[in-house]
Amino acid sequence: MKFSEQWLRTWVNPALSSLELSEQLSMAGLEVDSMEPVAEAFNNVVVGEVLECWRHPEADKLQVTKVAIGTDEPAIIVCGAPNCRAGLKVAVATLGAVLPGDFKIKKAKLRGQESNGMLCSNAELGLNDDHDGIIELPSDAPVGMDYRAYLQLDDCTMDVDLTPNRADCLGVRGIAREVGVLNGLAVTEPSIEPVAVTSSSERAIQLLAPAACPRYLGRVIENVDCQARSPMWLTERLRRSGIRSIDPVVDVTNYVLLELGHPMHAFDHDQLHGAIQVRMATPSEKLTLLDGEQVTLQGDVLVIADEHQALAMAGIFGGEGSGVTAATRTIFLESAFFAPAAITGRARRFGLHTDASHRYERGVDPELQRLAMERASALILEICGGQAGPIVEAVAPEYLPQPKVVTLRAARLAKVLGIQVSAQVVEDIFQRLGFNVENTGSGWQVTVPTFRFDIAIEEDLIEEVARIYGYHRIEAAAPAAQLRMIPRHEAQLSASFFKRVLIDRGYQEAITYSFVDPKHQALLFDDTAALTLPFPISLEMSSMRVSLWPGLLSAVAYNQKRQQQSLSFCETGLRFIPDHNAENGVRQQPMLAGVRAGKAFAEHWQEGERAVDFYDIKGDVEALLAATGEGHLYRFVADQHPALHPGQSAAIFRADKRVGYVGAIHPQFEKRLGLNGRTFVFELEFNAIAKRSVPRAQAISKYPMIRRDLAIVVKQQIAAGEIIAAIENVGVNHLVDLNLFDVYQGPGVAEGQRSLALSLTLQRSDRTLEEQEINAAIAAVVEMLATEFGATLRE
Missing domain, CATH: 3.30.56.10 (Phenylalanyl-tRNA Synthetase; Chain B, domain 1)
Structure with a gap:
């Protein structure tokens, strides 16, 4: 503002x-x-009056003028402005004046004619960009008066x-x-009195969308001169507020907008047909705006229309067909209250942001429309002349905002502010703010005026007291608090714990947006519905993520385009799954995800340039799961996912519940996602891995460990992990370690089979194991492997 x-x-x-x-x-x-x-700095510029004006004898486009500047003798000045004429009051830079840009006025000769000054335009004085002609001042401007003082430019x-x-x-x-x-000062408002009604012309108003527009006022003003010049005091106030003067009617509506904070609009009355209708647009209705652009409206856009067509987007932008022009003789002036919800987001949808929409989206005073109408009517009649008809008002009181009553407790005020503010001071603050206040003994009951949309709860009133009382008057004091141990379950793991594990393995934490590109997300999760934002930041951020992968993959693509060759990112955050049974129809699920791409190691003479592979990222996931102390409860099962390579993807299970995926991004998506080369990802449900097995101390056995090695032959398609899990589950007594230390295929092993060498370590804590116990344990394992996997001992 x-x-x-x-x-x-x-x-x-x-x-x-x-x-x-x-x-x-x-x-x-x-x-x-x-x-x-x-205004920029300048001096020695005065108000002058052109006494005589004649053509320069040596130049057709120049004129010689005799200008009164308040001295004994008028100044002879050569001027090239087309609007220079005798009798005109102008701004004159006298000899010795210094204009913006350090331009000094000296005596000069132009085509042989002496010139003792310069008649100035607004651009030459640095007031605006108007080069079209010299400044035309009102006829009552005092000759010889300093121009800065005349316009009060020391502002x-x-x-x-x-x-x-x-x-x-x-x-x-x-x-x-x-x-x-x-x-603590009284405000002197300009006197705004109802204008005299001197015409019977009026136009009917129909509220067809009362919830969106519960109050609409209209007035017909006849015989206006739209070619009249707006007074300098008005155009100056507009200029100093960053608004360019256009024509007197538009200038007046802009002035009222700045003065009272209420937008208004004027229509060419002769271009309207029948009653004014405030209604919702019909689907695909066309409207050509004042800037000449044609827009297609949707059914949720509020429009001002007549009985034939839409005239304007209500509260946003006027239409070209009914706009006021220099030829307009009768105007229809509107002053309305539009509900903020009916305007919010509509302007941005069409790439517009106007002063009117800025105010209506935030809310205007629903009691201000008549005052704004009278103010604008009086100014238009003063500048353009004419006869004003009666104000026609259409109102739906049940949809108008009602004054809110909010209770403020004295005890709550003291607790929040930390100081005692006397009841008299509190009541004085509310009264000066325009609130009606009633002391209830334990506090106050405050009736909020209609112009304060932001006051709704007790804390809002506390904020008003604090800011008017003065934040600087509230003593800064350290809060008193007691140090207490925060209850924490040792078995519960935090997100930072898992991130530290990954950071120790070379990852960097990333924080990506919850809003993602719907096209990229649809590639990866074609069978998962996503929530679409009604008013997105941009088209590329219009969908809520159903996984952390889209954001992480975008980060990888961004960095690869900047020559980063080894990338490992991790992130914790929410994914958003549509679910009618969840609160607000969306299930927010915390996830842990990671991505790796490029080289496995930085360039090194010993390591070479090996690329990241599936087992690198699988190892990272195993490290995460092992950190919970329950890594043995998780298993990797070959599975397919629409985003992953069918031969390099696995689902991660805890018991029978799937808790995540790991694998390589499908090659068909790499180019479309902007990825360079093979990229590997994982994602885990955070709540499924967030609990760990709490370590329990126990004595170290002083008795010897016994190791037995088994070499078994099994079918090639049987995973070694399944065999290891089966041995762990068979319940071998005193088994303390199990390790796969060799895999062999070749001579001595039948085709389609392979040899797996396993070491089993057994130990008791109370005594040395006996030979028969060891043999019984090994025999149980061999029997189970033969039964479940058809395994045989290798000879």
């Missing part, structure tokens, strides 16, 4: 410098983003960066109200 400091001080003028006022507003929550002078533009909840301050009126409250 940009505004002129001088304009603000016509409403309320505290005894503060510009810097102090800026600091005060910022400390009250209205952060002043910048303060800039409204600054303040730019307040408002948070979305403070829509009430999107106008000078709201800012002035805050300054008045902060300084």
